[in-house]
Amino acid sequence: MSLPPSSGRFPSLESLHCVTMSSREPDLPPSPTLLEAPPSYYSQDDTRSLTRPPSPRGTVRADFRGPAAGLSGSQPLPMPVVQCGVRYSFSQLSANSMLLLPPPGAADSRSLYHISVHMNVFKPQSFVTVVRRGALESGPYVGEFEYGPYDRINRIVVGSTAKRLGNVVAFKSRYFHANNWHWHGLKWIFDNLAIHWEPETALPSRTLQYKCVTKDSGKSILAHLATFYPANMSSARGGTIPMPSLVIEHAGAGFGDHVLLSILVLQRHDYPSPRSD
Template identity: 30%
Template sequence: MIVTESEFEYNQGPPEEAQQNESAQSVQPSPSTGMLEPPSYIDVIGTRSSASRRHPGHSRDRSQAPSTSHASAGGASGSAQDHWNSAAQGPITYKFVTQSFNSMLLKYEPADLPLYHISTYMNCFIPSSYITVIRRGDSEAGDFVGQFEMGISVKKSTIMIGGKEKVTDAVLSKNQHKAVRTWLWRWHNDENTHLSWTYDSPVKYCYRRAKPGSPEPPLLASYTPPPLVPRDGRPSPAPSLKVYPDGQPLFDHILVSALVIERKRLTPSSAGPLMSWSV
């Protein structure tokens, strides 16, 4: 296994002097600029974080109401309503919780509300290729959101959303023109739905894709993966996804893009030449 420098630092943990108390977990506006910083490591999983890992501030529009397109997810209606009310006020953190040997749930834990069911299956004709299926709710009976297939195969990696199937490389690309590593997600022609994921820190940040000459795009979400190496006997924190008010209408695409990028990121580099998609 190849462990990058950022992953090594992530698993070693920040210095002791960087510890912060619980009250420091909320994101506060800067008095001088009125801007808000993206969530730090402590914001997302509630553990210690180094101030040097914070990103430059980005503005957020709290007035945008969340999309109700996925309000049919499993759970009591009262809990669901509380969730959407909270989403209109600020960011919400969701946890990936293992359900079975081949499935997990994305849950809003305060209300024990499962929003998405995620399962992975082997392609029987190509045993080295796997299909990940995302549905709403807490079971395979939920409404279909999307799926993607990747593996060591002559078959092209593909993504399916809304009944349309596209080659992965036509939807997801890596930006080679900036110092930071950025993944660009473009499913629709509408630029307002294009996403940009930065992957140069332990916490991965998702923004609306910036247009040339436009102000800094709003922060939509952040994803915190689990560590890739053992943590000296300490239990690993559950991977989590934090979605901001501006990101709620794009929840489906944020989740699917995060899962696809993680599959790419976690594929051993030595297997790259054998894959049917570019890395």
């Protein structure tokens, strides 16, 4: 068998590679193409979380971009701001967390706040409530408070400022309404801000609601900041438990963090932890 004339040397590997690749349609990216590796879960320099909290069906709308929204090169959306006069609903997210959501027809349907609760493992009857902006537990920190039967460790944090809860909050006398005892309002003083939560009975339904106001030295109301509507258990239908709601007025738009934290403290105080001896 005759062989084709040889040039006296073997063809290079590069030429063989080119012939092989040119004989068929390429099905891989042309070399050299470098693919970016996903971030390591063990990197101490990358604090992005690639998971998001579970959402119960029909409760949370599609307002998640995820904490790693910038991975594709797009800029993350800015945090939602208070929409004045809109009735926000507290919506259960998991066994120990909830969201503050606007109604479906709002201009911005994203969650305004994420609220979670965890136990102080050293004081099992004391619980810490943490508030963050947006819909994620990894969202920007707003504040927190710890509440339990041990007054000496009860505390409140707003931003980077921490205080004893007893130095910020003063509760008024209790009263009986709808088969429950309630505190007759709350006074909240944090730095130069003083707000009051006062209960009133809405007519004709006679349901309880709270108004958040500011007052002058003569106890006259200066501004109406917000209204809180506790859950009306008498309206429960088909096993669905109603959730409370909150309306922040124009005068309260700049105090949303204090409005939310203070009403959460008031509601927590309505159902205190049992004292253990």
